[in-house]
Each structure stands twice: as structure tokens, then as C-alpha cells.
Amino acid sequence: MEDPDAIVVLAGGIKQDPSGRWVSLDLSEGDNALGAPGGKLRIHAAAVLSNRWPQVSVVTSGGKGSDVPEGTPEDRPPLAEILRDELVQSGVSVDRIILEQRSNSTYQQLQELETLIAEKKWKQVQLITNRYHLARLTAMIEAKFPVLAGVAQPLSAEEVLIGADPERWEILIIEAYESAWMKEREMKEAQGVEQIKNGTYQFR
DSSP: OOOOSEEEEEOOOEEEOTTSOEEEOOSSHHHHTTSSOOHHHHHHHHHHHHHHSTTSEEEEEOSSOSOOOTTOOTTOOOHHHHHHHHHHHTTOOGGGEEEEOSOOSHHHHHHHHHHHHHHHTOSOEEEEEOHHHHHHHHHHHHHHOHHHHTTEEEEEHHHHHHHHOHHHHHHHHHHHHTSHHHHHHHHHHHHHHHHHHHTOOOOO
């Protein structure tokens, strides 16, 4: 496979760690209650791919975000900055990272990505999300972003990580996807896919 022009990390949910720093959510039941879980896995997967393609740009995507618990402080940093800081902590050089800070949902992230691809004249990008989100993301691209369909390759962070280090990741991921909370989230994602296909989905 040819090297991509960019690695794009879609933002998930966020929380504050004990020190007060904003971070991506883990793939856990507790973090599932705070928003889209597993963003930390997206960071780890992006770091793996960044090492594989050391000259490739890395896009972190997200503004303030809409999938946050009620009462989340409004003065929180943009999601793109939170992801950038986590990537730098994971060893990705800051000068490779492009911030996209206008989007607040998956749909808006795809809108902004379409604009960025046109501006940069990219021919192929790797689009990192979580396994449970992959079908809805793909359906959204097929329904609303035909240009992206030939350029953006959605990737499951879980598969990237299991492929890179199965001893560290495989059991953790299997246990998460066998859990009742993940089955419920997957059911909601499947409902979203069905709504996209039958034309009732609310894109916003």
C-alpha cells in the first residue's frame, strides 16, 4: 500500500484526569458514560501509524465537541488541541500536526476534512476511529461525502493496535466488546446506520 498523505484522528469523548488535564476517554464502562469512549485508543493507533509513515501529516479534529456530559466547563480546550497534546506525549512531533478546530460532531468533522483534502490536494488519508463507530462513519461518507469515499480510508484503532501489539491490546479489546455496555452502544450505532440508509438520520 502506498503511503497516505495524512493520518486523521477523529475526536471522541473527553474527561479531566486527576490533575485537571483534559484527556481522551478510555475504552471502559465508566468512560462510556461520559461520551464516545475509546479516544485514547485512537491516539495510540495514530502514534503507531505515525511511526510507520514518519513523513506524513497528522490531523487532529474537533472543536468544543457536542458529546460531553451536562455541566462540562465551557472553558475547556478544543478537542483538536487535547488530541495534539496526547499525540506529542506519545512521541509524534508537533510540527507534523495540523489542527482542525471547527467541527463538533462526526458529520462536521467530515465536512471539515473534505475542505482540508481539497486545500491540500491529498489523494489518500487514513481516518482513525473506533471499531464500534466504523459502520456509521462509513455509511455517513457513502451517503453525504462521495468525494471522500475515494480518498478517506476509515480504520479501526482497535485493529491497528492488535496488529501492532496483540499481547498488550487483544484481551483488553475483546473484553470491552463482549461487555453489556458496548453491546448497547453498538446497537445504537446500528440504529444510526439504518437511519442513514433510510433517510431519517439527523445530520448536524
